[in-house]
Amino acid sequence: MQVTIYHNPECGTSRNTLALIRHAGIEPSVIEYLKTPPSRAALVKMIADAGLTVRQTIREKGTPYAELGLDKPEVTDAQLLDAMLGHPLLINRPFVVTPRGTRLCRPSELVLDILPADAFKGSFVKEDGERVLDDEGKRIA
Numbered sequence: 001m002q003v004t005i006y007h008n009p010e011c012g013t014s015r016n017t018l019a020l021i022r023h024a025g026i027e028p029s030v031i032e033y034l035k036t037p038p039s040r041a042a043l044v045k046m047i048a049d050a051g052l053t054v055r056q057t058i059r060e061k062g063t064p065y066a067e068l069g070l071d072k073p074e075v076t077d078a079q080l081l082d083a084m085l086g087h088p089l090l091i092n093r094p095f096v097v098t099p100r101g102t103r104l105c106r107p108s109e110l111v112l113d114i115l116p117a118d119a120f121k122g123s124f125v126k127e128d129g130e131r132v133l134d135d136e137g138k139r140i141a
Contacts, residue, residue: 001116003028006038006046006095014094016108016126021096023133024119028096037088040081046095049102054080057104059092108132112139 003021005028008014021028031038038046047057054077058070065071068083070090084090094105101114109132120137131140 001026001098003115004031004097005029006031006033006091006093008032008034008093011093012127013106013108017094017096017105017111019126020108020111020124020132021115023122023124024115025121026115026119033091033093033095034088037085037091040085043081043084043091046097046102049097050095050104052104053077054084057092058084058090063087063089065090109139 003026005014005018005021007018007030009032018028018030037043047054050057058065058080060066060071064087068087069075070080070083092104092106094108096103096105096111096114098114100116103110103114105111108126112132120133122133122137123131123135124133124137125131134140
């Protein structure tokens with residue numbers, strides 16, 4: 001299965017998502033989006049495929065969001081996209097793209113929706129100790 005993750009290794013959610021993909025036995029294409037941002041077309045497609053709005057995918061915390069005035073309701077999607085491409089830190093993460101769909105994996109276990117359910121063998125525990133999969137590889141509700 002071809003899987004791509006737009007990853008930030010400094011982000012715990014992104015690390016947990018990558019670990020879940022690998023736990024499924026899949027070695028994804030890892031794009032460190034802060035070093036190699038997606039093209040405008042790719043970003044627009046990911047957002048649309050995930051069923052989100054541009055504003056839902058912008059990261060506010062720890063970014064220049066407020067200082068750029070992006071919090072104003074009159075800022076258009078095109079302006080938000082320009083800002084995200086100019087400052088990739090504004091792109092929320094991690095986005096994961098698979099043949100089964102695209103998700104902004106916040107929380108990380110959202111990646112389970114777009115990976116084969118039968119791929120998981122055994123339990124999975126996130127960095128913070130939260131169990132996501134039981135001993136049989138089944139999702140814990």
